[in-house]
Amino acid sequence: MVELxxxxxxxxxxxxxxxxxxxxxxxxxxxxxxxxxxDTSPAHLxxxxxxxxxxxxxxxxxEAVKGADGVILCTPVGxxxxxxxxxxxxxxxxCILSDVGSTKQSVLRDVGPHVPPGVSFVPAHPxxxxxFSGPDAGLADxxxxxxxLLTPDETAAPEAxxxxxxxxxxxxxxxxxxxxxxxxxxxxxxxxxxxxxxxxICGTADDLADETRxxxxxxxxxxxxxxxxxxxxxxxxxxDIFINNKDALLEMFSRFSEDAQAMxxxxxxxxxxxxxxxxxxxxxxxxxxxDLKQA
Numbered sequence: 001m002v003e004l005x006x007x008x009x010x011x012x013x014x015x016x017x018x019x020x021x022x023x024x025x026x027x028x029x030x031x032x033x034x035x036x037x038x039d040t041s042p043a044h045l046x047x048x049x050x051x052x053x054x055x056x057x058x059x060x061x062x063e064a065v066k067g068a069d070g071v072i073l074c075t076p077v078g079x080x081x082x083x084x085x086x087x088x089x090x091x092x093x094x095c096i097l098s099d100v101g102s103t104k105q106s107v108l109r110d111v112g113p114h115v116p117p118g119v120s121f122v123p124a125h126p127x128x129x130x131x132f133s134g135p136d137a138g139l140a141d142x143x144x145x146x147x148x149l150l151t152p153d154e155t156a157a158p159e160a161x162x163x164x165x166x167x168x169x170x171x172x173x174x175x176x177x178x179x180x181x182x183x184x185x186x187x188x189x190x191x192x193x194x195x196x197x198x199x200x201i202c203g204t205a206d207d208l209a210d211e212t213r214x215x216x217x218x219x220x221x222x223x224x225x226x227x228x229x230x231x232x233x234x235x236x237x238x239x240d241i242f243i244n245n246k247d248a249l250l251e252m253f254s255r256f257s258e259d260a261q262a263m264x265x266x267x268x269x270x271x272x273x274x275x276x277x278x279x280x281x282x283x284x285x286x287x288x289x290x291d292l293k294q295a
Contacts, residue, residue: 005167006070010036012061014048017100018074019138022053024171027140031170038064047135062090073099078240081110093118096160104151104180106244120160123151131232144172151180188248198230
């Protein structure tokens with residue numbers, strides 16, 4: 001029997017992740033009694049209503065959260081502080097506030113001071129997503145078998161943490177807990193740095209002479225195409241992620257730069273042993289991802 005976790009759950013921001021949560025909840029009826037959608041974009045709100053993603057729709061997040069026992073922030077992390085300040089006076093005692101942001105130290109910094117007494121804040125980050133955005137990008141199976149990382153601080157009520165963990169389990173995800181600082185370092189290497197590299201490579205290609213750029217697009221091999229898929233991601237979201245996790249990202253970028261220079265030297269001096277070792281280690285990582293069903 002499915003357990004009712006929230007009587008009134010509010011999703012603030014009906015983009016790719018918010019819409020995917022809504023879509024998935026439609027496949028597990030009984031987890032949420034009333035799903036409320038809030039978005040400041042009239043176009044997004046109208047489209048969400050056309051798609052039937054929720055039961056109620058509000059442009060004003062403060063109005064949306066009244067009487068809610070659960071709220072999930074699904075907007076770019078740069079907007080969290082303003083939203084948290086706007087909804088704080090309207091949050092009901094006993095409500096659980098969560099999010100899906102890709103940075104966690106900044107989320108605690110920006111949201112934490114606005115959380116009123118009696119409200120628990122349980123930050124979360126589902127490690128899932130595509131390059132698409134908007135309400136139409138919602139996928140009912142997006143979180144299936146994926147990880148969702150919870151980073152509650154010491155002030156979060158244990159029962160609130162369990163409820164958010166149960167919600168993500170119901171959505172098909174596997175859950176784990178870690179500190180915000182550790183989360184940001186791990187995600188910097190597995191997500192943020194790859195996106196930074198992808199945006200940079202595509203920018204380099206775009207800056208080439210016209211005739212060369214045309215050939216790059218015409219004859220693009222699978223490696224370059226993979227980068228363009230990542231680089232098609234939402235620019236506002238990734239701008240906010242880079243700025244709000246700059247310390248960990250720049251640390252990982254520095255280490256990557258040193259490793260890239262070492263590989264370049266190996267290529268220059270025909271150090272085949274070094275090159276093969278790097279490739280073989282990369283192949284092992286790929287195999288491990290496949291074995292863990294994370295590929």
